[in-house]
Amino acid sequence: MSTTFTVGDLTIHRVVESEAPLFDPLTFFPTLTRERLDENLSWLRPTFIDPVSGQLMLCIQSYVVRTKHHNILIDSCVGNHKERANYPFWNQMESDRYERNLAATGLTVDDIDYVMCTHMHVDHVGWNTRLDNGRWVPTFPKAKYVFADRELAFWTEKERNDPGKQPWIVDSVLPIVAAGRQEVVTSHHELSDVVRLIPTPGHTIDHFSVQIGKPGADAIIAGDMIHSPIQARYPELAMRADYDRQQSGVTRRALFDRICDTSTLLCTGHFPSPSTGRLTRWEDGFRFHTV
Numbered sequence: 001m002s003t004t005f006t007v008g009d010l011t012i013h014r015v016v017e018s019e020a021p022l023f024d025p026l027t028f029f030p031t032l033t034r035e036r037l038d039e040n041l042s043w044l045r046p047t048f049i050d051p052v053s054g055q056l057m058l059c060i061q062s063y064v065v066r067t068k069h070h071n072i073l074i075d076s077c078v079g080n081h082k083e084r085a086n087y088p089f090w091n092q093m094e095s096d097r098y099e100r101n102l103a104a105t106g107l108t109v110d111d112i113d114y115v116m117c118t119h120m121h122v123d124h125v126g127w128n129t130r131l132d133n134g135r136w137v138p139t140f141p142k143a144k145y146v147f148a149d150r151e152l153a154f155w156t157e158k159e160r161n162d163p164g165k166q167p168w169i170v171d172s173v174l175p176i177v178a179a180g181r182q183e184v185v186t187s188h189h190e191l192s193d194v195v196r197l198i199p200t201p202g203h204t205i206d207h208f209s210v211q212i213g214k215p216g217a218d219a220i221i222a223g224d225m226i227h228s229p230i231q232a233r234y235p236e237l238a239m240r241a242d243y244d245r246q247q248s249g250v251t252r253r254a255l256f257d258r259i260c261d262t263s264t265l266l267c268t269g270h271f272p273s274p275s276t277g278r279l280t281r282w283e284d285g286f287r288f289h290t291v
């Protein structure tokens, strides 16, 4: 399966860290009823829900966008050697899969000009840093790390008020700031004429997505504004970790209304491979067509 595709004259690589059944859908989506899940199993299985375990099939990955001028890595997964007591499946990972998949793109860590974190959850900041002689140092030494201002402020404050409860902030975000590698922007920031942020709040306080390309040949790197295509079918279906469940639904419906029945490619963070697709209407919601 190819993990490289193009959008207009941009090349995009998916760099996968892991892909496996992970969470029970009824726990993951607290307001999803057994009846509603059952009604949709015929199309969710086997791609989006593992028929054996009944769990959601989730991919953890970065998107690397190559423009004429920049290589931009969006979301940096879980990372290696990180103490994650509350996430046993991500605790002290020692996998070479992510680094091998990055190497397969033909790029090295030195080639990345920007790292963007759509938000600051544990599975989106990990490879920001790597362990070097007992210290956390930027994995991408030449990159500027693009953080949304209110997102960074929120998590910095949370860690200050409740130290040690957000270890991923301590080992994967604050060392970037200490090294002066951060570029703090608003979630409307335009990086260039083909790369701009769009605010997609709800999952976290200042979550952003990244729109790339030009009208008629564009894509949206969506981060965690959606986790499963059942949230396209039912845009108001919130995920358990959403900061503002009502807002996350408003955000999904607004963005999906805008891009449905267009050529805009939706590049999701966590859908199983190939993770990308387009939307059409489906009654009151939207149908995700894998592309």
Ligand SMILES: [Zn+2]
Pocket (backbone or CB within 6 Å): 121, 123, 124, 224, 269, 270
């Ligand atoms: Zn995530």
